[in-house]
Amino acid sequence: MRTYLIAACLLALWLTLVSWQTATVPEKLSDYGFFTGDPVRQQPAAGVVPYTLNTPLFSDYAEKLRFIKLPPGQSVAYNDTAVLHFPVGTTLIKTFYYPHDFRHPAKGRRLLETRLLVHQPDGWKALVYVWNPEQTDALLEVAGDTKTVQYVDARGTARQLAYGIPNLNQCKGCHNRQEVLTPIGPSVRQLNGDLAYAGAEKKENQLRHWQRTGMLTDLPPLADCPKTPVWDQPETGSLNDRARAWLDINCAHCHNPRGPAMTSGLNLSIGETNSTALGILKTPVAAGRGSGGHAFDIVPGKPEASILIYRLYSTDPGDRMPELGRKTVHTESLELLRAWIKAME
Amino acid sequence: MKPALLLLTTWLFASTLYAQSDVQKRYQTKLILADDGSTIELDAGRFTFTSSLSLQDKKRIVIRGKGIDKTVLSFKGQTDGAEGLRVSNGENIVIENLTVQDTQGDGIKTMNVKGITFRNVKVEWTGPPKSTNGGYGLYPVQCDNVVIEGCTAIGASDAGIYVGQSRGIIVKNSKAYHNVAGIEIENSRDADVFDNEAYENTGGILVFDLPDLVQKKSGNVRVFNNYVHDNNLPNFAPEGNIVATVSAGTGLLILAANAVEVFNNRFIRNQSTGTGIISYLFTQRPITDKAYYPFPTAVSIHDNIYERNPGPAIARSELFALILKTGSEIPHILYDGIVDPATLDSNGKPLPERRICIRNNKNQSLINLDAGQGFKSMARDAAPFDCQLPPLKAPALNAR
Numbered sequence: 026m027r028t029y030l031i032a033a034c035l036l037a038l039w040l041t042l043v044s045w046q047t048a049t050v051p052e053k054l055s056d057y058g059f060f061t062g063d064p065v066r067q068q069p070a071a072g073v074v075p076y077t078l079n080t081p082l083f084s085d086y087a088e089k090l091r092f093i094k095l096p097p098g099q100s101v102a103y104n105d106t107a108v109l110h111f112p113v114g115t116t117l118i119k120t121f122y123y124p125h126d127f128r129h130p131a132k133g134r135r136l137l138e139t140r141l142l143v144h145q146p147d148g149w150k151a152l153v154y155v156w157n158p159e160q161t162d163a164l165l166e167v168a169g170d171t172k173t174v175q176y177v178d179a180r181g182t183a184r185q186l187a188y189g190i191p192n193l194n195q196c197k198g199c200h201n202r203q204e205v206l207t208p209i210g211p212s213v214r215q216l217n218g219d220l221a222y223a224g225a226e227k228k229e230n231q232l233r234h235w236q237r238t239g240m241l242t243d244l245p246p247l248a249d250c251p252k253t254p255v256w257d258q259p260e261t262g263s264l265n266d267r268a269r270a271w272l273d274i275n276c277a278h279c280h281n282p283r284g285p286a287m288t289s290g291l292n293l294s295i296g297e298t299n300s301t302a303l304g305i306l307k308t309p310v311a312a313g314r315g316s317g318g319h320a321f322d323i324v325p326g327k328p329e330a331s332i333l334i335y336r337l338y339s340t341d342p343g344d345r346m347p348e349l350g351r352k353t354v355h356t357e358s359l360e361l362l363r364a365w366i367k368a369m370e
Numbered sequence: 371m372k373p374a375l376l377l378l379t380t381w382l383f384a385s386t387l388y389a390q391s392d393v394q395k396r397y398q399t400k401l402i403l404a405d406d407g408s409t410i411e412l413d414a415g416r417f418t419f420t421s422s423l424s425l426q427d428k429k430r431i432v433i434r435g436k437g438i439d440k441t442v443l444s445f446k447g448q449t450d451g452a453e454g455l456r457v458s459n460g461e462n463i464v465i466e467n468l469t470v471q472d473t474q475g476d477g478i479k480t481m482n483v484k485g486i487t488f489r490n491v492k493v494e495w496t497g498p499p500k501s502t503n504g505g506y507g508l509y510p511v512q513c514d515n516v517v518i519e520g521c522t523a524i525g526a527s528d529a530g531i532y533v534g535q536s537r538g539i540i541v542k543n544s545k546a547y548h549n550v551a552g553i554e555i556e557n558s559r560d561a562d563v564f565d566n567e568a569y570e571n572t573g574g575i576l577v578f579d580l581p582d583l584v585q586k587k588s589g590n591v592r593v594f595n596n597y598v599h600d601n602n603l604p605n606f607a608p609e610g611n612i613v614a615t616v617s618a619g620t621g622l623l624i625l626a627a628n629a630v631e632v633f634n635n636r637f638i639r640n641q642s643t644g645t646g647i648i649s650y651l652f653t654q655r656p657i658t659d660k661a662y663y664p665f666p667t668a669v670s671i672h673d674n675i676y677e678r679n680p681g682p683a684i685a686r687s688e689l690f691a692l693i694l695k696t697g698s699e700i701p702h703i704l705y706d707g708i709v710d711p712a713t714l715d716s717n718g719k720p721l722p723e724r725r726i727c728i729r730n731n732k733n734q735s736l737i738n739l740d741a742g743q744g745f746k747s748m749a750r751d752a753a754p755f756d757c758q759l760p761p762l763k764a765p766a767l768n769a770r
Contacts, residue, residue: 313611318610
């Protein structure tokens, strides 16, 4: 009996030590309690706030639901140059799904994965939870996966896709500033737009909502806040502004002077003013066959001769851009970028 | 948060067991969970992957197979990720004893690694050389302390062994064939390239310095004791890439690089140019990078052996037709003659420390193309280049 007790004590001690040394990570998404009710409806629990971006990253036409959970009683301070500096304890939540039929959202949807960015004392951590076929919960997955997805697109065409779920290293393939894992989307300029909040009669500007509910401090008058145009709504910005906004969110997480594609010398950040760095008459460096036989990243007036268009059009894994998260052609943004290059002098 | 917390490691090991059949997940999980200082042993056999494998944020890791052609990682039919294996943000990483095949993009790319060693690694694209092959075989970029030894690269549509924007480099005892460029050192500092065999590529060895890159200036590159032969493969690089401009039949090409010493090499049957020394201006590409220096200076070519078969250049360009008008054979060494005026003294003579020196090579013959003046006064006179620069030092390396 005593032996058992000692063994049990030792085991308990060992488990304590191990758990003390190892980050504990919930196995199931439901363990976090982010959502209430039927999981497929993704109804946020108290303290979990939905948000959207004006111009989001294209991910093979997947739809995304975004939520933020700030630590209780804490807020984030306004800054208009970078992604907001969220306090330790913040979780950013993003669920990827496909409607069964893009024309009829009421026909239901399939949740694929929920990605978390968790701000821990030693930095941001990325976690990926993959939804089970029953759509009752999502399970932690570190090594990534591929899921066959079928849906009917906005034009009524049935489509099938091998949807890639990233492994944890791939998360940092994009969420990377000088090798530090970093959120990409939620900046003031991207959040400066309206959202229909549950229970509210009309839409409300997200920055104002965040300020009103104590999530955001130091907000200047809205008119003074930068605002990313909506890439496919011409009334929100000029052709140039919308194209640059699209490139910024889709490309600049790597193509910036501190990102993983810094080796290329191509910087597609919204603030880049050097035309060569932006790709205009810039020769490729290590594009390999990604050049598509073209001499320059962007040839003003000639989208068909521009490597940028070639690589955004290609679905070949060796050529296509972005390298991760795109296997289908995003026809609509290509139209925008073609028009942008066509209009260049 | 509910109390039923599982330990990450425990759960992951459980999942590893479930995923035994799935080699992609098994190896990727190993790479993600590897503790610093550990060795990841790969089994003998042939394994097919549909997605890139990646290792990141790790220190002192060895990825070890059972040998070249014994552990074969094939990426034929890859659907996700551009490269085969990608290593980023690490320290002291060793990759050894394995083969990587048929990746869609680059074979093994390592970025931001301080101390990266490739030992007994083969990267190849099977089948005949073609433009749809990936760009680079071994591809360390922005790394410190790079060692490539006993490696083989075959079939790259850009460079088989490519070291870019790095510092402290040794490439030795390696082979590169059937690539557009066999071995390329680009925008890199302090490199030794020796005891290699580069053959049957379009160009055997390239030392390049290109504009618009983060690491601007290359230099202190020594190329010695290499056997560079039969590099006469038609160029199959996709247009737009700088290597697509390399002529078939090139042994060694130095483009805008500074402080390069080339000695004790054998340049044999490279049927256009044994050794070329050119400015970036020669490519006629635009330069907008103000911090870029487009001229090759302080280049020393000595004690090499040159041989070639008689006949016209294998590259059928106007340039070689022009050169043949100056003599019956194509000279072994071509210099474009485009000089930075700032490297000349008040009498128009080159400053001694910035000179191009060509001396003491077996079968030496050279031509100054006078490309800056429209090839008007091409000259085969070796006397202006008969000088010696102080020998360069071996790079100080701190790698495993």
